[in-house]
Amino acid sequence: METVVEVEGSDEEKFKDSLINNFICNTSLPKQVEDPVVYKLVRVEGDGRLVPATDDEIIEVTDLLKDETINVDIVPNSERNMCISIEESSNEAAPLENQGFLQRQQDKADTGKLNVMVQESTFPLVGDSDAININRDSDPGECSNSPSPKMGNALSPTTVCGNSKPDFSKLKGEICLDNLSIRELHETFKATFGRDTSVKDKSWLKRRIMMGLTNSCDVSMSNFTIKDGKVLVTGNEGNSKEVYAHAIFSDPLNVFDETKESSAIYSTSHQEDSQVVSLKRLRSHDLVDSYRSDSLNQEELTAKRVRKPTRRYIEELSEVESQGRGRLTSSCQGSGQPSPQLYTTAKAVHSDSRTFVTRLDSLAGIKVPCVSRLRRSRPRKDVMSLMFHHSSMGAVTGIVKKALHSYQSVGESGSNYGRIMSIHKQHVEEPEKLRHCEATDKIEHDQYMNGRDSGSSEDVCNDKVVTVPTAMGRIRRKHHRAWTLSEVMKLVDGVSRYGAGRWSEIKRLAFASYSYRTSVDLKDKWRNLLKAANFASAPTDVMNSRKHATTPIPAPILSRVRELAEINGQSLPSNLSSVKVGLNGRSANRSAPRYL
DNA sequence: TTTAGGG
DNA sequence: CCCTAAA
Structure with missing residues (x-):
């Protein structure tokens, strides 16, 4: 380790x-x-x-x-x-x-x-x-x-x-x-x-x-x-x-x-x-x-x-194990032409009664067993960090680098196939390219780094990574990171400054330090905030019972959001899906004429 | 690339 | 959050 x-x-x-x-x-x-x-x-x-x-x-x-x-x-x-x-x-x-x-x-x-x-x-x-x-x-x-x-x-x-x-x-x-x-x-x-x-x-x-x-x-x-x-x-x-x-x-x-x-x-x-x-x-x-x-x-x-060991820990472990037996190699695939897969052993890895997702990818007719250890790299362009975990760490670094290079050369365009699978992650010295990965990795490393953090962060924390099976049998990693209040505030502030819609601006100027929040994230979050704001304003407070699954957003912030929304000519996100906008009792000063 | 929207 | 169509 x-x-x-x-x-x-x-x-x-x-x-x-x-x-x-x-x-x-x-x-x-x-x-x-x-x-x-x-x-x-x-x-x-x-x-x-x-x-x-x-x-x-x-x-x-x-x-x-x-x-x-x-x-x-x-x-x-x-x-x-x-x-x-x-x-x-x-x-x-x-x-x-x-x-x-x-x-x-x-x-x-x-x-x-x-x-x-x-x-x-x-x-x-x-x-x-x-x-x-x-x-x-x-x-x-x-x-x-x-x-x-x-x-x-x-x-x-x-x-x-x-x-x-x-x-x-x-x-x-x-x-x-x-x-x-x-x-x-x-x-x-x-x-x-x-x-x-x-x-x-x-x-x-x-x-x-x-x-x-x-x-x-x-x-x-x-x-x-x-x-x-x-x-x-x-x-x-x-x-x-x-x-x-x-x-x-x-x-x-x-x-x-x-x-x-x-x-x-x-x-x-x-x-x-x-x-x-x-x-x-x-x-x-x-x-x-x-x-x-x-x-x-x-x-x-x-x-x-x-x-129980944290999921990540287990995964780490599993990878180690699988590598131990499987003797892995870099499995990289270009979009068009899958490169040879060298991952041989197709054992499902168990650890503490937990089974790891393994999958068989059929690429070029080759069955490629892979432990689904995809790291979702936020910006797709990111090169996945290639990780090796080997007991004898001597040549590791070199190998890693080679692998990385080969990967890069093969191309990172393969949106779907071009993902490195199941390699024990490890930081490769490619800060620029791996920035985001690093960021993510860091989180995982926290498992090991911070005792205080380790145990709980996985189960309780806001950094969940869930693997979701996809049509093509592919698995995408969903990375969830709860928005903290401060982030929300930042966002609101950003919107107020640069205006809603200028997400990239906001991202660049106000969220420079948050590598994991993309402009799209900001946009999405804002959308949610709007929803929340509009929702919170009108209704008959019956929603209190709702266990705030999401971080409860302070009323003042919501009202601010509302203001900004008006300023920006935004209103209810048109369709509040399930939420029946039982408004009508909406405060008079509400500009957006809501029908329904 | 960035936005806007749908899912 | 993710994915995409548009711009």
Whole structure:
């Protein structure tokens, strides 16, 4: 599992160093970095190298940060570290923000076994404020504020991992849980998570405890104290850059478990901390959800993995498996002339009782079994990122590139056939061409990267990818990404500025940072907004019962939409399909003469 | 390529 | 969201 990620959370020194380096190395870094929290977005190449994240990956992070909206609680001693993400209402701000994130850093890493991915990025404090969008110190996930410098020192992932790597082993003042007896560990555990555990495994306990301490990124950690003088962590200098440390192990399965568990821990620690401000919907409500459900099943979760692996994870795994046996090759097909398919084994892959869609494509008379792992690339022109996942990652990179090239040369026009099938995805260094793919990939990587995110994001989040069978036996991947409030606001704002209909403009100017929203998306969304607005205005409020499947859009926004609609001479989208426009009682000022 | 609409 | 016809 090369695509594992870990956020390095070692000692402060190192952190600072990397921070400094970042600043030095980075040329594009604008001035607006006040008191940034620096992360490096890096991903692990097949051969173990660390490569800088792509713009989109970074942007993704930005979005994560920005996405979640209202939440202005400020924890007293964390102002310095607060991470403000601003959903600028001024479109101009977007580019700036991004630039801030453009910094990257090529890192060396001991990737001998531990596949580590260091993720750091800068969260500049953009001077702009949109009350509703200021998101400081909220999203514990992306935007963690734990003024706990000592945490870094004392509790690093290293300690957590039994198989620590040389690189991280030289931590000073690391707490040694090794000397504790099982009972003591249990106590510590309890102190840490506020509950008992039945687990006897010492290393597990240690690990867990360490993770519990290290992983959480909220303020609670700063004052964290384990009684009995076992572990005492009180970091409140309030001058630290927060570090989100997340231990991951090389074993794929473990990785999964760990991320899972850490997410559980994460929730736990939050529970304990009253300071943790309203855990608003985190990116895609997943966190909150997981927060709840996890807390309910904490025991289970922590004891062992309870939740089913995420779909994506499974898929990843399945691909690995299938490749393992199938010995794959790049299966690319040009529109007109299908290139030879080399995918040999046609086994349906199962994983955790989940069956993967496999299909037999009949191309040029050749039965081509494919695990349907199509990544829907938004703009069709996008070249699919070709992924290989091979135990021996030596030649991988090269192969990938070749494959990619061949693919490109074969042509990407084949709208239907021209899709790369079932290759384990991996980032190929083709940022420009793969921008969107990257963005998407990033999301998937989050599964591995963010423990907190991993478990829930799949089930609960707004980034669903559903495969839908198509006539030709083809499968198209539907990518769903719920619109966040801020996005909607942006859209509305954009419309007000540039006018409805100028989607590409809006897209370019107001949604520059959202690579996944196309102008068409904007258009569609606007259409929906219109519907919603018109719908919400007239009716007899009987719709309240309707469980807002979709993100409830604040009335003010809707009214704004209505205004804009009028201005733009838009009205009800002519046919409100099912919705019987039982209006007539429509407010007088409604311009559009509605009949019916 | 971008828009507008239908599905 | 996706797909397409039009522009």
